Amino acid sequence: xxxxxxxxxxxxxxxxxxxxxxxxxxxxxxxxxxxxxxxxxxxxxxxxxxxxxxxxxxxxxxxxxxxxxxxxxxxxxxxxxxxxxxxxxxxxxxxxxxxxxxxxxxxxxxxxxxxxxxxxxxxxxxxxxxxxxxxxxxxxxxxxxxxxxxxxxxxxxxxxxxxxxxxxxxxxxxxxxxxxxxxxxxxxxxxxxxxxxxxxxxxxxxxxxxxxxxxxxxxxxxxxxxxxxxxxxxxxxxxxxxxxxxxxxxxxxxxxxxxxxxxxxxxxxxxxxxxxxxxxxxxxxxxxxxxxxxxxxxxxxxxxxxxxxxxxxxxxxxxxxxxxxxxxxxxxxxxxxxxxxxxxxxxxxxxxxxxxxxxxxxxxxxxxxxxxxxxxxxxxxxxxxxxxxxxxxxxxxxxxxxxxxxxxxxxxxxxxxxxxxxxxxxxxxxxxxxxxxxxxxxxxxxxxxxx
Amino acid sequence: xxxxxxxxxxxxxxxxxxxxxxxxxxxxxxxxxxxxxxxxxxxxxxxxxxxxxxxxxxxxxxxxxxxxxxxxxxxxxxxxxxxxxxxxxxxxxxxxxxxxxxxxxxxxxxxxxxxxxxxxxxxxxxxxxxxxxxxxxxxxxxxxxxxxxxxxxxxxxxxxxxxxxxxxxxxxxxxxxxxxxxxxxxxxxxxxxxxxxxxxxxxxxxxxxxxxxxxxxxxxxxxxxxxxxxxxxxxxxxxxxxxxxxxxxxxxxxxxxxxxxxxxxxxxxxxxxxxxxxxxxxxxxxxxxxxxxxxxxxxxxxxxxxxxxxxxxxxxxxxxxxxxxxxxxxxxxxxxxxxxxxxxxxxxxxxxxxxxxxxxxxxxxxxxxxxxxxxxxxxxxxxxxxxxxxxxxxxxxxxxxxxxxxxxxxxxxxxxxxxxxxxxxxxxxxxxxxxxxxxxxxxxxxxxxxx
Numbered sequence: 001x002x003x004x005x006x007x008x009x010x011x012x013x014x015x016x017x018x019x020x021x022x023x024x025x026x027x028x029x030x031x032x033x034x035x036x037x038x039x040x041x042x043x044x045x046x047x048x049x050x051x052x053x054x055x056x057x058x059x060x061x062x063x064x065x066x067x068x069x070x071x072x073x074x075x076x077x078x079x080x081x082x083x084x085x086x087x088x089x090x091x092x093x094x095x096x097x098x099x100x101x102x103x104x105x106x107x108x109x110x111x112x113x114x115x116x117x118x119x120x121x122x123x124x125x126x127x128x129x130x131x132x133x134x135x136x137x138x139x140x141x142x143x144x145x146x147x148x149x150x151x152x153x154x155x156x157x158x159x160x161x162x163x164x165x166x167x168x169x170x171x172x173x174x175x176x177x178x179x180x181x182x183x184x185x186x187x188x189x190x191x192x193x194x195x196x197x198x199x200x201x202x203x204x205x206x207x208x209x210x211x212x213x214x215x216x217x218x219x220x221x222x223x224x225x226x227x228x229x230x231x232x233x234x235x236x237x238x239x240x241x242x243x244x245x246x247x248x249x250x251x252x253x254x255x256x257x258x259x260x261x262x263x264x265x266x267x268x269x270x271x272x273x274x275x276x277x278x279x280x281x282x283x284x285x286x287x288x289x290x291x292x293x294x295x296x297x298x299x300x301x302x303x304x305x306x307x308x309x310x311x312x313x314x315x316x317x318x319x320x321x322x323x324x325x326x327x328x329x330x331x332x333x334x335x336x337x338x339x340x341x342x343x344x345x346x347x348x349x350x351x352x353x354x355x356x357x358x359x360x361x362x363x364x365x366x367x368x369x370x371x372x373x374x375x376x377x378x379x380x381x382x383x384x385x386x387x388x389x390x391x392x393x394x395x396x397x398x399x400x401x402x403x404x405x406x407x408x409x410x411x412x413x414x415x416x417x418x419x420x421x422x423x424x425x426x427x428x429x430x431x432x433x434x435x436x437x438x439x440x441x442x443x444x445x446x447x448x449x450x451x
Numbered sequence: 452x453x454x455x456x457x458x459x460x461x462x463x464x465x466x467x468x469x470x471x472x473x474x475x476x477x478x479x480x481x482x483x484x485x486x487x488x489x490x491x492x493x494x495x496x497x498x499x500x501x502x503x504x505x506x507x508x509x510x511x512x513x514x515x516x517x518x519x520x521x522x523x524x525x526x527x528x529x530x531x532x533x534x535x536x537x538x539x540x541x542x543x544x545x546x547x548x549x550x551x552x553x554x555x556x557x558x559x560x561x562x563x564x565x566x567x568x569x570x571x572x573x574x575x576x577x578x579x580x581x582x583x584x585x586x587x588x589x590x591x592x593x594x595x596x597x598x599x600x601x602x603x604x605x606x607x608x609x610x611x612x613x614x615x616x617x618x619x620x621x622x623x624x625x626x627x628x629x630x631x632x633x634x635x636x637x638x639x640x641x642x643x644x645x646x647x648x649x650x651x652x653x654x655x656x657x658x659x660x661x662x663x664x665x666x667x668x669x670x671x672x673x674x675x676x677x678x679x680x681x682x683x684x685x686x687x688x689x690x691x692x693x694x695x696x697x698x699x700x701x702x703x704x705x706x707x708x709x710x711x712x713x714x715x716x717x718x719x720x721x722x723x724x725x726x727x728x729x730x731x732x733x734x735x736x737x738x739x740x741x742x743x744x745x746x747x748x749x750x751x752x753x754x755x756x757x758x759x760x761x762x763x764x765x766x767x768x769x770x771x772x773x774x775x776x777x778x779x780x781x782x783x784x785x786x787x788x789x790x791x792x793x794x795x796x797x798x799x800x801x802x803x804x805x806x807x808x809x810x811x812x813x814x815x816x817x818x819x820x821x822x823x824x825x826x827x828x829x830x831x832x833x834x835x836x837x838x839x840x841x842x843x844x845x846x847x848x849x850x851x852x853x854x855x856x857x858x859x860x861x862x863x864x865x866x867x868x869x870x871x872x873x874x875x876x877x878x879x880x881x882x883x884x885x886x887x888x889x890x891x892x893x894x895x896x897x898x899x900x901x902x
Contacts, residue, residue, distance in 0.1 A: 040674065043671070044549065044671055044674045044675060044678075045548075045549045045675075045678075046549065046551070047549065047550075047551030047552070047671070048551060048552065055550070055551070058550075097496075098495065098496045098497065098498065099506070099509075100497070100498030100499060100506070100728070101498070101499065103864060190867075190869045190870075191642050191644065191865050192644060192727070192863075192864040192865045192867060193642065193643060193644070215869075216728075216865070216867035216868070216869050219867075219868065219869055220494070220495055220498070220728070220867070220868070223491065223495045223868075224495060224496075227495075227496075276643070277551070277667075277671070412643075413554060413643040414642050414643045414667070416641075416643060416667035416670075416671070417667070417670065417671070417674075418641045418666075418667050418670055419641075
């Protein structure tokens, strides 16, 4: 290996080092306890907080109490109404050729079987594309089983591709006349914990019973189909639509000194799926963003107002994000960012900034590199909840978390506090604190909408 | 590092190598597919096979068909009757101070709550010893929660220690007047899959409802107790005793050439808990022992008869092992060994042999060292099913599997085929094949009972 000769002039000297407030805040955040405290509190004292339910209402009360206690300003709930779907009984068994129970979970918006269950022949499709290509006659009155081959990726992009089996597979099967559908969980683990999640039926299409099998159960069903025998399944799913109920977004602010500089919008979502306790999805996200905002607040008034939103009802159609946008689309948002991809370490950042803010991105890169975070070459897109704001033209920053483990846990009963690595959580807080320090105080214009 | 000088005389020469039948059989077994075929078949075509149920009966039929197809002799079922307990509905929720659902599974022999559930204050004990030490007044009419701190160990010895909370915790709580008991799962994972297993009540003690919480749920309950608030729980468990039903042991043999040399008794258990598909507990064990016996059979008639037993009803009280012993205690058993500790690699062997067989243990050590298996300094004790035979004085060999992962999966829904590592399974078959080759053909007397 070649040796590097260091010239004396290349070694930074303490005497020349300018004070670096961002670096100091970032490094202090590596000892953060605020984010753990929020994640632990929300998962322990509330647990599951399914959108539109009484549990989500208790989570809002908890959030208001916690955000006020942390010293934020303008802490409030902005309510909205929503239709609510709740899980019922869920059971499945193979009745032929090899009788045995299966582990599954209904998808959000699933239709119900009769209370005594529904038994039908099963037809197997190795992929969503295979289901789409099938003639109606192959599917009619049958229970459709759709599998796939999702594998973990660092950026999580397999979700969009393989997720189609869940997002629209039931709608496609319903239109072809299927009696019901079971899909292989959109997940990358091999535990007997099914991955739920929302599915959508087109207007006019009657929802059919739709559920996700755990991956080991899907493996087993594939092995059974490999025996080339007729397969029958009995399925009992009794979810219900319980009508319109209240949800809401919880908002807190760190007031800035310059109202004209625009708002830095950050947050995550407060609701969770009902199977787990919503630790990585998304207690961690609301906790990371709140901890970072608190650290900026405690270090002095920033130039820009930081608005922290803990969105309601994300999981069942981004209802909180849409309600926020309807109410606040004319607010002076300078930039938006969201944490909703777990609690593992941030490995990359991307930006969508006006040309006037090129130096801001450079300062971000300098501030984040010591945390092992690289600059990506793509454009930031924000998260689901801040998506409407960003699509309306607002600048954005993404702090990308490592998603390799995320779809092991996503939407499963296994999304519990023990899956959060405290060290990675602190790295997240440090990155968000550094980002907020750079962005909230930037003297440049950072808004793409109001140059 | 010091260099070693190899003398020419220290290098074994092919010209001097005697044929080593055991080594040849062992090395061929490293490519075994028989054990995988059995493990895959039993978990796919039968799945769960709870003792005394119709599923266990189908497993016996499957076993007879498979063992005959493999070419074994004297394939038969030896039936026995047993009382059968079956799982019902199982639900739990914390009602105070932080309402939320919990994931749990009833323990075998658990009593039932009313169908509408049972709600009571919860009292927390960090260990089984703490429960034992508590006065009746601390427990009466309450739901007892017993936790513990089980950690993985290579030899699995934590099970005996921590397992007391399950084996006899419910009996202790019942005698003190508890309304019900929930224990932290006797398991070392952190997934939301509870570990079931049998519990026993003394004669005259009425069974109370008894269940195991998944470890993440037990963590959560401990965090709730750390808040120093009164905790209430609603528990619904509706298991039933369905009366006396048939079970049975499936037996197959490789006839030996010398009836006076005694029988080599090997096997595992065919039944499984109802939550998983019994892949590591104990499809792997019956598969490993059958594959090894088949390999010996195909290589020529051994001196000693190898008797392979796939025991029934092990999980709910070693009923198959006891029935076998009652029927066969006067048979000329030379030695016994069992595979019932998963499918991970074998790391050690131990023996219980008469002095006349010292050379046999030395040959075993030579045959197993190339598989990374060391000689232990303790005495072999056999597995649960062959335990009665060994305790009656029969020689024994233990091939100890690495148990570090075993209690992550043991008795959970997650005991499924994907948890079996095909390479480790083959190492097991190779070790068992080598052991059988040494033991079945040993010219020495190996029996402690009949010198």
